[in-house]
Amino acid sequence: MAYAPCSLCLRRYTGKASSFYPAVAAGRDFLRCKLRLCPPCAAHFLADRMRNFRRVDPDDSLRFLLADSCASCAAEVQGDANAAFVTVYLPGEERVDYFALAHGACAAELARQLCVT
Numbered sequence: 001m002a003y004a005p006c007s008l009c010l011r012r013y014t015g016k017a018s019s020f021y022p023a024v025a026a027g028r029d030f031l032r033c034k035l036r037l038c039p040p041c042a043a044h045f046l047a048d049r050m051r052n053f054r055r056v057d058p059d060d061s062l063r064f065l066l067a068d069s070c071a072s073c074a075a076e077v078q079g080d081a082n083a084a085f086v087t088v089y090l091p092g093e094e095r096v097d098y099f100a101l102a103h104g105a106c107a108a109e110l111a112r113q114l115c116v117t
Helices: 039-049 104-114
Strands: 018-026 029-032 035-037 054-056 082-089 096-102
Touching (some): 018 039, 018 104, 082 104, 096 104
Antiparallel strands (some): 018 035, 018 082, 054 096, 082 096
C-alpha cells in the first residue's frame, strides 16, 4: 500500500507511483507542482490532460518549440504564448520531458488542469 495517496483520485494504492512535475509559465511567474499518481491515473493524465503536449527528444535540436496549438483550448497559438513543461517519471522507465504552448488567457486554466493539488 502506498504511503501517500494518489494526487488525482486521492486513494491509497498498491504498486509504484508515477511522478509528474508540471510547470506553467504565466508572464514572469512559474506555477510548479509535484504529482504522485497511481498507475490508472497516470495513464489518464497522459492521455487526457497532456493530449496537446509534445514529447521532447533531447537529440532533436529545438524543433519541439514549433508547437502550434494551445495545450488548454487546442486553438492555434500565434504571437505571445506561455510555455508549459511536464517532466514525467514512470515506474521502471527513464525520464521523459513534454512541452506545450498556451495562450496568455489560457495559462491559468492549464495550470489548474495540471496542478490538481
